[in-house]
Amino acid sequence: MSTTTQSPDRTPTAAAPARTPAHPWLVVTVREVVVKLTDRSFVLSTALMVVLIVAGVGISAFMGGRSTTFDVGAVDTSTGTVAQGAQQLIAAGGDDLQVTSYDSEDALRAAVLDEEVDAGLVQGQDGFTLIGNDEIDPTLQRAVSSAVEEHVLSQNAEAAGTTLAELREGATVSTTLIGADAGRATAAQVAGFIFAFLFYMSAIMFGMTIANSVLEEKQNRVVEILATAIPVRQILYGKVLGNSLLAFGQIALFGVVGLIGVNVAGMASDVGWLLSASGWFAAFFVAGFIALAAVWAVLGSLASRSEDLQSSTGPVIGVIMVALFAGLFAQGMLLQVASFVPVVSSVAMPIRLLAGEVPLWQPVVSLLLTLVAAGLLIRLGERIYQRAVMHSGAAISWRQAFRLES
């Protein structure tokens, strides 16, 4: 506008005519992301989570990698030989066994009580006895029992004129799993739990962020200034997109930290399958999250103070809980149905995909349903948000919001 260029002390740059930016939602998105990334509590909680992941990987690597040395006392050569036999079994489990000889059974008992040795092996009239102090480590007990059994059986076999190998012939049972999901059941459960929990955590954490950020603008009437600059629905788009990006980014960060940790700890081969299963989860996560985001934004616009938010978020948190529990506990038909219900499907379908063969059309249809639901919810959210966010005064109900006039 030519009239804005007259004043001599205005800088030439500021004389550029103001207009609506090309992508107003993008400006809003950038602000949402920047504000959150410079928010100390967000940065701290994210850092804490990273520390927990690293610690978790570290502890499980440590637990898996450390070895124990068992001390077993023996009195005569016979028990000494048996104890040596147990040594091989213990060594196979990654631990170590030391055999110490004692002069008498009393000396051995004293040594057990003094905890010089973990256990003592003595032979009586009717068999072997493993003497322990307060308790005996189950690993040690199993190994010694097997060794005793082996020893006695081979002695008895010798007495009967045969060998242990002959006695055992044909007695071994080997297992073969012929189902398609052989060996994945437990792993799938663990992965399902991780997915369900990640979705639950992000949906609630970033959902509350969206609701609070909408409420903040409503409460401080900034929204009135924003609304004169850009269309109100652009604010909604920007918020949903910005917080979705933050949620995806945070999950990706946790994932990368976890994978690096697992690689460093040398456990990568154990979790490689999880990565291949994550693709569908990512797709369902994005769709489900965006569908919920619109609902959160509406909740924020209906509230008038943050106290209102505490009570009005109940239903949506309920839906997220249902998704969590459906993913964790639903079986059979129920799980199949759940895997087609938008938002709930974000947990249920990836779990079905993890647990077994699902025809490709099913996740595709389910994903499309979620996307349609997300689109509808954003449309609906837009309508309510536009009216409610301008409405100062007491908190309003969903029903009132539909009747509101801008």
Place this chain on the structure above:
Amino acid sequence: MTSPPQLDVHHLTRRFGANVAVDDVSFSVRPGQMTGFVGANGAGKTSTMRMIMGVLAIHGGEVHWDGRPITREDRARFGYMPEERGLYPKQGILDQLTYLGQLRGLSRHDAAQEATRLLERFGLGGRTRDKLESLSLGNQQRVQVAAALLHGPTALILDEPFSGLDPVAVDSMVDLISERLRDGVPVLFSSHQLDLVDRLCDSLVVLADGRVQAYGSADELRSRGPQRYRIRTGHDAGWLREEPGVQVLDVDGPTALLQLPDGIPDGLLARAVQHDLVEFSPLVPSLADIYREVTR
């Protein structure tokens, strides 16, 4: 150069339920003029301003800019200060001003530069990184003003812009607004501070119960009321009671307050001179007086 655009409000009406908050309100805000918008609480000032800015739905009437119905884009170029204050309490003031500038189409760099310039003029140059909530209320108000001026607005709609400001802040804000006025920007501002309205306004819209009670340039309004004069003579002014065409409102020794419905009667001044006339002057009513008169 074409003349700068003007803002026209035509028969604006808004209801809240059965209550008519704004009832057939019409006025114009002329380019380069400061138009004061006064009225009691609940008279409909804020609703009218919100309708002009498009954040409240219009039930009747129209808002015109530059002679045609106003558009979103027109409003986006306006500067607006809503009645209820507040930006982002927990964000740095430069950051949020930059954001608001970007929303109005400035580049990030330009928005930051202009925001810094305005903050410096308001004496907040050293606090650009401070959070809004850490500032005093007066300083928060200055940031709010900066938010309205940031993008070189084509019109200013300011709801109670001076409330909560100390006299120095009022002056620096008036300076800034005057610059915009010199550029031909029309300014509409509401206020309860009638002394400020008196000092600043080129024209005035008085609203009561949603209706325009008085509207015109300050001079028009001032001359509209009955003409009053003050007279002082050497002796007791009681003789004026006998004069034809003179209503004596008050006598205090040699001084009297007169109302002359038909102008100055012939011979009045000649007789006053005989009474050792010292002073005879018209009394210019303040806009505050006019406001009280029309809303009584």
